[in-house]
Amino acid sequence: MTTDKRENNKQKVIFSGAQPTGSLTLGNYIGAIQNWKALEDQYECYYSIVDLHSLTIRHDPKAFRKSNLSFLAQFLASGLNPKKNVIFFQSHVPQHAELGWILNCNAYLGELNRMTQFKEKSETHKDNINAGLFTYPVLQAADILLYKTNLVPVGEDQKQHLELSRDIAIRFNNTYGKVFEVPEIHMTKVGGRIMSLQDPTKKMSKSDEDANGTIFLLDDDKVIIKKLKRAVTDSENKVNFRDEQPGIKNLMTIHSKLSGMSMEQIENEYEGKGYGAFKNDIGEMIVEYIQPFKEKYNEYMTNEDYLEAIYKQGAERAREKAEATMKVVRKKLGLVKF
Ligand code: ATP
């Protein structure tokens, strides 16, 4: 990339977020965070721990506080550089909630009713289908639009939410005059949807009740090898990248993302070998790949002062940008200046 191009892109803004519930999964890492890192040199990047979004699910406040700090340590251990990226807690920038309300008044029930994540979450949390769960995607739109974001690196499951954010941005701009950029989605070509190891038709998820389907980056090495061994495959006994073998297809995707090998190279490598060797190799590859992550994580977790300095500094920078946008939004809406 020429210096000119880099300078141009620096003007462009990236925003993404992850909910601080449980711990990061291999799906989060491959589908989103690996991409975040790749963008940090070329763009102005905002990466947020979206703690307000997590309130849509019932939680234990004491465990939640721990989990929040743990997530910050996991972001840093993933290699995100706090000097190059603005890393912060969503709740430390009150403008998110403020814009969230304003955008609620510009989002239609009909469009929120179509959101598949809402339908899924209301199925799994039948006892607590709260209004926040319903308007979750509007707060997400606020997260994104507040920074005049151009590009949002996310996994495939977030495509629908991103389309809604774009629609809301266009609607607001048309009604009140241009304030927001219309954000583009940024997805990895391979690995945008890592599937559950137990059910390759379902996405690998942090909140899956069957933990055997999900690799957590903080899982024990032995647990990782075991989860791979138990991964659901088929009776073909051929390592082939095809839709008819969803389990193998998913494992090949993980292999390819970690080894850098093409699907064809992987097929050749395992020709005539059983699934046992294939699964074992992937297990070992994951263990090796996340070893540095675990070491860094443990280091960060022993240094709460450092974590505090990072999140305070991040929030300060984020608030500055967010408030500049909000000043324009309030003016456009006819709210009296304070
Ligand atoms: P939950 O399971 O509780 O819904 P989640 O892991 O899907 O959690 P987040 O932590 O908010 O949700 O997601 C962070 C990022 O990781 C998002 O960009 C999301 O699209 C991406 N992501 C999540 N799961 C996967 C997956 N299985 N494959 C690829 N990307 C994923």
Ligand code: LTN
């Ligand atoms: N909804 C996302 C998390 C999220 C997000 C965002 C992602 C909240 N706000 C803004 C990108 C941009 C999820 O569940 N994965």
